Each structure stands twice: as C-alpha cells, then as structure tokens.
Amino acid sequence: MELTLNGLTVVAEPCDGQSLLELLRDDFGLRSPKDGCAPEGSCGACTVLVDGHAVVSCAQKATRVEGKSVVTQEGLDEESRRLWAExxxxxxxxxxxxCSPGVVMKAEALLRKNAAPTRAEIAHALLGNLCRCTGYAKIVDAVERAAAARRGKRARAPSR
Ligand code: FES
Ligand code: FES
Structure with missing residues (x-):
C-alpha cells in the first residue's frame, strides 16, 4: 500500500495485525513515537498526525493509513521543531x-486548529497524554509559549 509519510510517498507492506506504531518504528525507523502502553491506546506517547488529526498510533491498524498522510515529529519542519524544543x-x-514527542504532536494538532488556545483548552487537548515527571503545568506552559511565539508574541513567565 502507499501512503504519504512525513511528506514523502512511500510504499509499505504491513503484516497481519501490525499497528501503525509498529510500522513507523520497525519498518521506517521513526523513533519519535514511543511505546508506553501498546496496544492499550491510553498514554498518548505514540501520538502522530493522520490527515492532520492526532491519533494514537498503537491503537490504529497500519492498513488503515493506506492513501493517507502520516506525520511524526521527525516530519515537522525545522522551524517548528526548533520552536517546540525551545x-x-x-x-x-x-x-x-x-512523553514529549506525543505531547508535541497532540499540541501541534491543537495549534493548527486553534492558534490561541486558553490554558484550559490546552489542558483539555492533552488529557490523553500521560506524563510521569512534570506535573503537567509546565507542559501547558510550553504549549502556551509555542502558541504565543507562533503568533509573534511573548508568553508569560513559566509556572514554578
Ligand atoms: S503507546 Fe499508544 S497510547 Fe500508549
Ligand atoms: S514522562 Fe513526561 S517528561 Fe517524563
């Protein structure tokens, strides 16, 4: 089957029952989508964009992306990757x-729909993305900063 992967048309031959996460990591060597709970679909670490929508790739059969556009964090343009990192x-x-690549892809999908989300909207969008380390407020800060930077504004100081 053919799909567009990070902007390139590629041919994939998914084996029976293979998940999109397995296809991306094992067949295409893309390591940004992480396996935190596969095939549960409950941690968000494997989130990628499929036709612009954030999808947990461990819970999606690889065959379902035939003819679609899949974007992983590796496929974001350089400016976007730099902005997210900063x-x-x-x-x-x-x-x-x-958790970060999954969070970034979920947040990327949000900002493409809503350039100026509120903190509540950011937190709501990230409900399915688990993080064991940060306590979430700093992640919301980061998304707020990235959104503000894209709009050409300075974000407020981060939470302590
Ligand atoms: S690895 Fe896919 S949601 Fe956890
Ligand atoms: S799980 Fe989110 S930074 Fe460690």
Whole structure:
C-alpha cells in the first residue's frame, strides 16, 4: 500500500495485525513515537498526525493509513521543531522526555486548529497524554509559549 509519510510517498507492506506504531518504528525507523502502553491506546506517547488529526498510533491498524498522510515529529519542519524544543526547554516541560514527542504532536494538532488556545483548552487537548515527571503545568506552559511565539508574541513567565 502507499501512503504519504512525513511528506514523502512511500510504499509499505504491513503484516497481519501490525499497528501503525509498529510500522513507523520497525519498518521506517521513526523513533519519535514511543511505546508506553501498546496496544492499550491510553498514554498518548505514540501520538502522530493522520490527515492532520492526532491519533494514537498503537491503537490504529497500519492498513488503515493506506492513501493517507502520516506525520511524526521527525516530519515537522525545522522551524517548528526548533520552536517546540525551545518552548519545552524554556518551560522546563521535558524531564525524561519520553512523553514529549506525543505531547508535541497532540499540541501541534491543537495549534493548527486553534492558534490561541486558553490554558484550559490546552489542558483539555492533552488529557490523553500521560506524563510521569512534570506535573503537567509546565507542559501547558510550553504549549502556551509555542502558541504565543507562533503568533509573534511573548508568553508569560513559566509556572514554578
Ligand atoms: S503507546 Fe499508544 S497510547 Fe500508549
Ligand atoms: S517528561 Fe517524563 S514522562 Fe513526561
């Protein structure tokens, strides 16, 4: 089957029952989507974009993305990746970093729909993304910073 993966048309041959997460990591060597709970679909660490929607890739059969566009964190443009990295560092939103790529992809989907989300909207969008390290407030700070930077504004000081 064909799909668009990070902007390139690729051919994939998923085996029976293979998840999208397995296809991305094992067949295409993309390591940003993480396996935190596969196949439960409950931690958000494996989140990627499918046709612009945030999807937990461990709970999606690989065959379902035939003809679709899949984007992992590796597929974001350089400017976006730099902005996310700077926002997470500035807010102290990444400690072990395991959850971060999934959070970034979920937040990326949010900001594409809503350039100026409230903190409550950010927190709501990230409800399905678990983080064992940060206590979540700093992640919301980071997304707020990234959104503000995209709009050309300075974000408020991060939470302590
Ligand atoms: S690994 Fe997919 S939701 Fe946890
Ligand atoms: S930074 Fe460690 S799980 Fe989120």
């Amino acid at each position: 926002s997470f560092v500035a807010a102290g939103a990444s400690q072990c970093g395991f």
